Amino acid sequence: RAEADPLRPRFHFVSPAGWLNDPNGVSQWNGVYHLFYQYNPEGAFHHRIQWGHATSTDLVTWTDQPIALEPSAGPDADGCWSGVLVNDGGTPTLVYSGRLDERELPCVATGSADLMTWTKVSENPVIAAPPAGVDITAYRDHCVWREGTVWRQLVGSGIRGRGGTAFLYESADLRTWTYIGPLFIGDASQGDPADTDWTGTMWECVDLFRAGEGALGAASLGSVQPDEDPDVLVFSAWDDGDTRHPLYWTGRYSGDTFEPAALHRLDYGGRFFYAPQSFEDESGRRIMFGWMQEGRSDAAMVEAGWSGVMSLPRVTTLADDGTLDFAPVPEVEKLRRNHVSVPGKRLVGGGTPVDTGVSGNQLDLELDVQLAPASVLQLGVLGSGDGAEETVIELSCSLEGENGILRLDRTRSSLDPGVDVEDKSGAVPMPDGRVRLRVLVDRSAVEIFANGKPLTARVYPTLGGERVTLTVEEGAVTLASFDAWTMADSWGGPRPLFP
Numbered sequence: 253r254a255e256a257d258p259l260r261p262r263f264h265f266v267s268p269a270g271w272l273n274d275p276n277g278v279s280q281w282n283g284v285y286h287l288f289y290q291y292n293p294e295g296a297f298h299h300r301i302q303w304g305h306a307t308s309t310d311l312v313t314w315t316d317q318p319i320a321l322e323p324s325a326g327p328d329a330d331g332c333w334s335g336v337l338v339n340d341g342g343t344p345t346l347v348y349s350g351r352l353d354e355r356e357l358p359c360v361a362t363g364s365a366d367l368m369t370w371t372k373v374s375e376n377p378v379i380a381a382p383p384a385g386v387d388i389t390a391y392r393d394h395c396v397w398r399e400g401t402v403w404r405q406l407v408g409s410g411i412r413g414r415g416g417t418a419f420l421y422e423s424a425d426l427r428t429w430t431y432i433g434p435l436f437i438g439d440a441s442q443g444d445p446a447d448t449d450w451t452g453t454m455w456e457c458v459d460l461f462r463a464g465e466g467a468l469g470a471a472s473l474g475s476v477q478p479d480e481d482p483d484v485l486v487f488s489a490w491d492d493g494d495t496r497h498p499l500y501w502t503g504r505y506s507g508d509t510f511e512p513a514a515l516h517r518l519d520y521g522g523r524f525f526y527a528p529q530s531f532e533d534e535s536g537r538r539i540m541f542g543w544m545q546e547g548r549s550d551a552a553m554v555e556a557g558w559s560g561v562m563s564l565p566r567v568t569t570l571a572d573d574g575t576l577d578f579a580p581v582p583e584v585e586k587l588r589r590n591h592v593s594v595p596g597k598r599l600v601g602g603g604t605p606v607d608t609g610v611s612g613n614q615l616d617l618e619l620d621v622q623l624a625p626a627s628v629l630q631l632g633v634l635g636s637g638d639g640a641e642e643t644v645i646e647l648s649c650s651l652e653g654e655n656g657i658l659r660l661d662r663t664r665s666s667l668d669p670g671v672d673v674e675d676k677s678g679a680v681p682m683p684d685g686r687v688r689l690r691v692l693v694d695r696s697a698v699e700i701f702a703n704g705k706p707l708t709a710r711v712y713p714t715l716g717g718e719r720v721t722l723t724v725e726e727g728a729v730t731l732a733s734f735d736a737w738t739m740a741d742s743w744g745g746p747r748p749l750f751p
């Protein structure tokens with residue numbers, strides 16, 4: 253079952269067995285990139301979560317390492333949930349959520365110099381209880397940074413009847429923490445759970461960093477002047493209903509609070525790029541990973557034997573309008589093979605698909621297009637010859653020709669009636685109708701970037717289609733360039749799946 257699975261991605265990171273969810277402890281340490289992740293090797297379901305671990309020198313090929321953290325008698329007996337890695341004066345240190353009896357508390361483990369063996373500290377849990385007297389919805393996940401001579405920590409949470417929040421703490425040694433207060437409290441009464449930017453009743457996986465040139469890291473947080481680049485508070489909006497999507501506030505972190513300026517959607521795929529975590533690498537880039545969860549039933553996951561895909565690492569930069577832009581790290585281009593360049597042309601509406609001559613189920617596509625006002629361009633991928641299945645990426649330009657919408661239409665992406673095919677879409681700036689579109693297709697994983705705005709999702713084609721088509725549904729589109737590559741497997745072949 254393992255190697256033949258046509259839906260298992262080949263150049264995205266997937267776990268060697270069972271279940272994967274959030275990226276954890278993402279970092280670069282003495283030149284080596286470390287990716288830890290929420291892992292259940294026992295099967296493709298979320299249970300008694302451990303920390304899987306993989307390393308890389310190029311963010312493209314990964315080497316599996318021994319399990320970093322496993323539940324043991326004590327505060328993490330029921331799971332080692334999400335957390336981060338920090339450098340405590342040369343000692344690699346993990347701060348994570350220990351789960352016991354359906355609640356989570358902050359725990360710490362220290363690592364060997366090579367980050368391969370981890371020892372839980374005797375002080376665990378390092379915070380004995382959530383803040384007293386606050387009616388919380390949940391309490392877990394961590395953002396930890398050095399500020400001057402102290403450590404600061406955010407723990408994701410929510411206050412019942414009000415909204416999501418992050419509690420701020422301070423410590424001299426990562427073992428004893430003083431509660432400061434909520435950094436900022438969202439307002440769950442604004443909007444409702446159906447909104448793609450509803451802030452939820454709990455914030456999972458909070459991640460605070462400085463945006464902008466040089467991607468200043470957490471070390472300099474708190475030292476900003478009012479006119480400088482914004483700080484960014486990323487969180488995964490959660491609710492005990494269905495709400496699961498990543499959002500971010502831009503604003504100013506100063507003193508003990510965060511003054512929000514604007515709220516943004518982080519990825520238009522919503523739950524398909526969930527629980528993102530970022531770090532600043534040794535070259536000063538801010539790199540983010542997210543969990544591309546499945547869009548199929550629990551039973552289908554168990555049957556497949558694996559679940560969850562890690563997104564490609566993304567470089568996060570600050571756009572001129574104060575929002576974040578994203579692009580896959582350039583290292584990914586190492587996997588490109590068989591370059592095909594589709595000749596530039598002007599395409600006019602009529603809705604007839606043009607075969608591009610490009611095909612494959614592991615692809616990197618780069619298009620530079622200009623849409624006339626009110627035009628609609630569709631790029632079909634993973635299309636079967638008979639057209640029965642196709643995943644459609646659509647760009648539409650507004651009447652004024654400066655803004656538009658990126659949409660992913662999955663209604664024909666799969667003949668399997670049991671998979672998620674909900675429409676995904678979001679706004680994209682399109683100055684002069686111009687769009688630089690990047691699409692990475694890796695079997696069931698699709699990552700789309702339109703002028704830096706990402707839309708990530710999963711698709712489950714059943715017919716093995718590989719066709720790539722272009723269709724101008726309305727108006728006129730100039731195809732300035734269209735480059736396509738086949739993407740090699742990062743494991744030199746299919747990623748084996750261990751039972």
Ligand code: DQQ
Pocket residue numbers: 273274290301333334335349392393456457526527
């Ligand atoms: N996943 C972890 C939690 C986190 C959630 C558990 C987000 O720590 O809140 O596996 O997907």
